[in-house]
Amino acid sequence: MAMFRYRRDSALRYSRTLADHFRSSSWSASPSVSKSSVVSPVSSGSLAVPQHIQQAAVSYVSITTLFLSAHETWEQADDLMHSGSGLLRELDSCVAPLSLTASMISLVTYIRLGLHRIRRDTQNQSQL
Known part of the structure; x- marks a missing residue:
């Protein structure tokens, strides 16, 4: 590469x-x-x-x-x-950084965790 x-x-x-x-x-x-x-x-x-x-x-x-x-x-x-906001850096530290050669399983795990964090942050902001 x-x-x-x-x-x-x-x-x-x-x-x-x-x-x-x-x-x-x-x-x-x-x-x-x-x-x-x-x-x-x-x-x-x-x-x-x-x-x-x-x-x-x-x-x-x-x-x-x-x-x-x-x-x-x-x-x-x-x-x-x-x-950006730091979400991707946080996901990189929790899962693993995505690369051009990342597996489909890694991609799905990364996206699921990202969506979970976005939902959590949205719920926390709506409660304020």
Whole structure:
């Protein structure tokens, strides 16, 4: 994760470039590509790519984009946690800090305890 954080800006730039390319380009596979492993040019300056390769590349860009988006959202949530009321720090000390690799059981436990604390605080405030 540390290596990804170090290269995140480059990864974002590359991901946007590839995503824009796949959105705007009209890739085509020549009929001879599916029958042989030799790639033939469609016109000057372009190259025919087998359809399964193009689909794999598009899928890879989509998955990478989702990963980058999740990482960005995680960092935003981390920033909000540090400027918040202290509830998340309290939950971290009671349960365990959540991470990108936390199990579903850890997530459910964390949320349940958080909801319990919020209900308790709401009841205490309504009694005042």
